[in-house]
Amino acid sequence: MNFFERAFVFFAPSAAVRRAQARAQIALIRKFDAAKKGNRTREWRTSNSSTNADLRTSISTLRNRSIDMYQNNGHLRSLIQKLTTNIVGAGVRPSVEFPSSKAFEKKLLKTWRKWAESESSDFDGRIDFYAMQALVVRNVIMSGECIIRRRRDLSTGIPLQLQVQEAHVLDHSKDGFSFENGNYIVLGVEFNSSGKRVAYWLFDEHPGDASLRSGLVSRRIPADDVCHVYFVERPGQVRGVPWTVASMLKLRDLDQYEDAQIIRQKVAACFTAFVTDTTDGAIGNTDAARLEYDALEPGRIEELPVGKTITFSTPPPAEGYDSFTKGVLRSASAGGGITYEAMTNDYSSVNFSSGRMGWIEMHRQIQEWTIAMVKPMCNTVWGWFMEASGLAGVVRSTQVDTMASWTPPRREMLDPVKEAKGVVELLKANLMSYSEALRKAGYEPDDVMEEMASDIKKLDDLGTVTSWDGRLLKTKAEGGGGDPPANSDG
DSSP, rough: OOOOHHHHHHHHHHHHHHHOOOOHHHHHHSSSSOOOOOOTTTOOOOOOOOHHHHHHHHHHHHHHHHHHHHHHHHHHHHHHHHHHHHTTTTEEEOOOOTTTTHHHHHHHHHHHHHHHHGGGGGGSSSOOOOHHHHHHHHHHHHHEEEEEEEEOOOOSOOOOEEEEEEGBBBOTOOOOOOOTTTTTTTEEEEOTTTTOOOEEEEEESSSSSSSSOOSSSSEEGGGEEEEEEEEOOSSSSOOOOOOTTTTTTHHHHHHHHHHHHHHHHHHHOOEEEEEOOSSTTTOOOOTTTHHHHGGGOOOOOOOTTTTTTEEOOOOOOOTTHHHHHHHHHHHHHHTTTSSSHHHHOOOOTTTTHHHHHHHHHHHHHHHIIIIIHHHHHHHHHHHHHHHHHHHHTTSGGGGTTTOOOOOOOOOOOOOHHHHHHHHHHHHHHHHOOOHHHHTTTOOHHHHHHHHHHHHHOOOOOOTTOOOHHHHHHHHTTTTTTTTOOOOOOO
């Protein structure tokens, strides 16, 4: 402690304490290289603003640029399409357990399938619910979010239709508004004084539609009639962020680089040959035929005028093109949460083990998106469906709260034999239920078991025992004989 600091302690002890605390904090910060100030971090601009504050000024730009890239950039289009296919595929499907009444369980699922697999579930009447899942997820990846609005149509058997709308219909200009009842609006989403979502401010049509009938005036829609789908990355996040934000610039730069390379090669290829005059202006053989440069053809022999020489062009090689392109695409795929191989269909640099590890990591990420985003969306739609089924008299008031579990799309096994053996060992050790194994494989347990029971009954009626029949294997283990019946497939 120097003289100044000792005097500070004597005359202003409180201020001296604060000074010591500040110096201690500075010393702590300096222990982290990333927190230091110097040449390496001079251009590192940071902000302590919330994600909502960041989105206020950039949400439209990010969304529109991402959509433009999807429409015009093949790499980004592939990234979005592959993610969509792997997350929802042919659809995330429900199963219901109602132990007190299996008949009701079957009736409910039959009613669901009739509604969900019909275009009548779509407000626009174009696609079914499972196609809507893909539409929603694709737009969430591309635009950051998507809106599903509940519509009640009493003319249909189940008075429920779903209207999928782009994020543009959510009026983000409605921001900072407050009401006398304590409600407030953040980027088009209205909250009550407790911070619960109570309404969304939506345009009736897409703001970019040239045939607007209602004008650019948003209306208040109760939150119970809106399913706002997006992936929450930060606490308090009200709106979604396009998943492509970390990849857009790199892919755009790559797109421009590829265009430049193509134009370079095209220009070079256009100049087939160059004719040089070596006479220094002297008059040569003016009677010689002139070369028709635009009429070159294979095998042609041409006599050149005196003093003329011809040199054929060689287009410059695109050195480093492949390595540079792969490097950018690997970075872009990592930013998008997908493997390079899946995005590009380039499997030239992987073997089975490395490919399997990449797929496992990607599948874990997909599981996170499914749990955090897809299943809540499906649960919301299921709640609307059950409420509508109650109005239609399909279910009683005591059954409206029946919940569903959701099975993701079937995952293709990389090595079916090895993976199947692993599942069998888990089942034998009672570390996995049969239903869980089926769900992990993307199958609906009840459907599979009913189909198996039906097949076994048909085989029994025919007097046929297959070599893979579990009952036969059990009989062998108990010493009941090892040979299958004569009419088995053995």
